[in-house]
Amino acid sequence: MSPILIGAFSAFWLGILTSISPCPLATNIAAISYLGKQVQNTKTVLANGFLYTIGRTATYVVLAVVAVTSILSVPELSFFLQRYMSKLMGPILIAVGLVLIEVVRPPSFGVAIGEKIQARAQRGGIWGAGALGMLFALSFCPTSAALFFGSLIPLAIDSKSVVVLPGLYGLGTALPVFAFAVLIALGARSIATVFQRLSALEVWARRITGAVFILIGIYFCWTYIFA
Numbered sequence: 001m002s003p004i005l006i007g008a009f010s011a012f013w014l015g016i017l018t019s020i021s022p023c024p025l026a027t028n029i030a031a032i033s034y035l036g037k038q039v040q041n042t043k044t045v046l047a048n049g050f051l052y053t054i055g056r057t058a059t060y061v062v063l064a065v066v067a068v069t070s071i072l073s074v075p076e077l078s079f080f081l082q083r084y085m086s087k088l089m090g091p092i093l094i095a096v097g098l099v100l101i102e103v104v105r106p107p108s109f110g111v112a113i114g115e116k117i118q119a120r121a122q123r124g125g126i127w128g129a130g131a132l133g134m135l136f137a138l139s140f141c142p143t144s145a146a147l148f149f150g151s152l153i154p155l156a157i158d159s160k161s162v163v164v165l166p167g168l169y170g171l172g173t174a175l176p177v178f179a180f181a182v183l184i185a186l187g188a189r190s191i192a193t194v195f196q197r198l199s200a201l202e203v204w205a206r207r208i209t210g211a212v213f214i215l216i217g218i219y220f221c222w223t224y225i226f227a
Helices: 003-019 022-036 042-072 075-100 115-122 127-137 142-159 164-186 191-226
Strands: none
Touching (some): 003 164, 003 191, 075 142
16 A cells, blocks of 8 residues: 555544544534434535535644644754654654553643534524534544644645645544434434444544554654664
8 A cells, every 4th residue: 555545544544533532522413413403404414514524624624734834834843854753753653642542631722612602603504514613623622632733743744745634634523424414314313322332432443543553653763763
């Protein structure tokens, strides 16, 4: 498999892992409850799911472009990263892995979204779904922050991809909402049961990914630092 495909798959998987983590999953549930209010209109539900996906994806792309461009626009920092990125990846991956397996728990940060803001976005009609996607994308919790800033941004810098990889990450984060929008439009039931299964899946997916990150980080440290 080529490095490009590996990077694309990694970005998309990080997005999916983010989407089923407790904090983002809660915002996705809120988004799905918003979609469910118009369950009688199939086209509206699908349109809302699509716009939510676009809004969330676009926000992550903009954040990644700003972050990567800001970092690379400083000549000294850009030269430092180009020279030492391989050495930095090891400790970064180990740190992110420790967060994923909950050995380290950094504080939450990001934009707090109150009920009034959510209600205002919901009153925006069909475009409110896009606004919700943008707002929820900015609500970082420790896990999503570690995955985005600790994994995706270094991956984007290393791959020199500030649009495609963040875009795939954004699609991954919005995938559950769009999938449930389709299910709602099709009249599927037992959505709560599916969410319970997603929560159980998240625990093992996060732990396995964290362990893989730590192993790869140890490999990078051994190869590029201690070798």
